Amino acid sequence: MNFGRRTLLQFAGGSAAGALFTPIPWRLLWDSAVWTQNWSWIPKLPRGEVTEKFSTCTLCPAACPVKARCVGNQPVSLTGVAATAESNGALCPVGLAGHHLPYHPKRAVLPFRRRSVNGKVAVSPLSADEAAAAIAERLNALPAGQSTVILDERPGRVTSRIYQTLAAKLPRGEYVTSPQTEGGTLAKLESLTGTPAAMNMAGADLVVSFGTPLLDGWGTPGRVFAARDRFRLIQVEPLLSRTAAAADLWIPVYPGTEAALALGLLNLLTGAASGWTPEKVQSVSGVPAESVARIAAELKAAKAALVIADGDPGGGAFSPDEQSLFAALNLAVDSAVHPCGVPRVTRPIEALPDASIGVLLCDAASSGAGTPWRVIARKLAPAAMVVSLSPFLEGYGRHAELIVPAPAYLESLQEVPTAPDAPAAGFALAPPLIPARPGATEPAEFIARLAGEPVTLSVELKKHVEALHATGKGEVVRYAGGEVTPVKDFKTSDELWNALNQGACWRQGLPAGMYASKPSARLLQAAVQSAERRLAAGGQTDPARPLMLITTAWRATAGNAQVSPLLTKLYQESELREPGNSAAIHPDTSQKLNLKHGGQAILTTACGSCPVAIVVDAGVMPGVVSAVIGPTVDSIGAAPRNGGSTIGDICAPDGDAPWRVTSAQLRRA
């Protein structure tokens, strides 16, 4: 046998064939796949002791207690706390991935200034001192008729009180709140009667919800779901939302005509809105006359009813005029509303004159709503300075001249005020679980510097806890184990402070007795007149834009809020929700406009146009376009910023109801 090149090749061929029958290629495939996940530059969690820590979620107003599983002091997963009635073990998807937010791709790490130079945007980093000096310079030269405004999207906090004090110290300072906060109906009730109101959902037997995503991102999810089996839910809204699908009864209504149904109900219950017969309601709102009568009968028969009209986080709030009517309905029935809670100080930004803000200081907290920037922008004077005091570059930061980074969720001691659906006043601390990044500044402390009134947030929070302790009222629920301790059993305020810092919430006891007596004739009359006024004003449609655009968003995923990209990827890939910038229309509308499911179209309103993906959905009323405005590409920090408009950008601000319904046109792209 001769050994030559040929033999070698034959041997090599045999080896190659043999290799396929060994583990070598298959095992190396697996190993190299794992190897690529373990490259040295991929951040790794430290190894360490596995512990449990507790905090409170501050990502939306719901205030869910949180249990963090930590490895070597690093939170690696968050879950709800089963032992408390505040959470019942539930967190929403945003909260479940909240520990990702400090590492969000659009995290602001240094203060910076954005300036337009020769038509181009130039960005330059600066120190917090330089940022403060730049703002002070602007404040000193504030033109007459312009104001300095602190925008607080989470009213009811100790921080909010600090802001109110500081606003008085700033040149023509104003304190304003978000155009939309959950608890709008209760806030209206309080302003009509002068008594703080809270709802006892656990005691309700009937809930009539006007466009509020009760089962899909409203209130504290664990509390709402725990009470769900006990109440009958009637959902009034123009589309078959997830809440509508899970409700006992869905009542479709033309967008913007919810007040007509409320007037009809008030008429049947009190006789106050004469003329609003079920037939008239049907002609205005599309709700069948027999449904109007049926809801009224159910409200009359209920022992503890609730009418909630807080609206969708992406859909805009009902106007104060409409809210008066919903509040009056709560007074007209045997209600599950209690005289309880803390007074709500809200001053929606709509109350300011247009083009009046010279310097806008935006706090980091999000109301959970996807407020379109246009709603805020119309209040800005030309060349106004917008300062975003947020941990992120996006949200309101996208429109800011100055960004001063704040600590992200879980990075600093925060506070959590009463949740919108809480049956009584509450307060919790959100102790930090990870160290804040150097360079992050507490927004209240930064604004205090501008006002020349140094403030340390933790000191103010401690004073608040001391005041709670001094009252001796209420009880403290510890998240670890759910143990309940009356406040009077804490010997010192330090003991109470320590308990709250380890994960606990304070809550007021449930009050005895019902809310105010039946509504006065004057109150009813005023509510009816204002709602009629609103209906008349909203009745005109633009023939060039015959469709009605309504928007929805997942709470705390749009506006000034950011969301974990990982979470969003999961839900997008599983198609659990429509992605942002999709527009759902009824099959009849799609046929009429010759638009196909999955096709591209251009959505146009008086404020601009934007491309959308069409979804044909029989759960949307004909003539209506339902669009998703959150999460957006910006809030997930995923894509390079959309150079064009998003649906949120083209929603038209409308008087005192920020952006509920917009006339729109849809055509094939």
Next chain:
Amino acid sequence: MKHSGKISFFAGFAVMLAVGWAGFPRLLYRGTPQPLSFSHKVHTGEKAGMKCEDCHVLRASGSFGGVPALESCAGCHAAPMTGTAPEKRLIDNYVTPNREIPWLIYSRQPDNVYFSHANHIRLAKLACKQCHGDHGDTDTLRPYQEDRVSGYSKDIWGSSISRISFGRGRRDGMRMDDCVSCHREHKVSDSCLACHK
């Protein structure tokens, strides 16, 4: 020669089979001895009569304590009990200077895996042996074998490079597909978020 081509081919084939099945596994893993010799058998045997959960505790919170901390060992071995060489090393090198023993964990899962011992022991009522084999009866600690490419322990892949095990009464390996197939067999959730939280 008439069949020389076939002979060369099959020689290459056979050599590769030998290399692949006998040489490759040796090459793939890097063995590292444990810092201390430890006999599970002595501790769980009649004399000491301990159970797995005496040292590998499930805390009151439901979380798993994992490999016991030094204080568990020091509880009995603060002073010599048996006078053996490993015990002397334990006391001199770790207990006296109060230094944790840097055990190498055979069953260490990657960081992205959330595994609840409480669920598997308390709810599913699985015996430790089901996943860890006869580890509790061994007299010495075998060297920790690290896959040179992936960095994982050999126990994750399983003792057999082919991942075929016969009649062992337990699963050999702790890869994701081992978890998934067991979950499917027992008709429990095998969704991504069950383990990747």
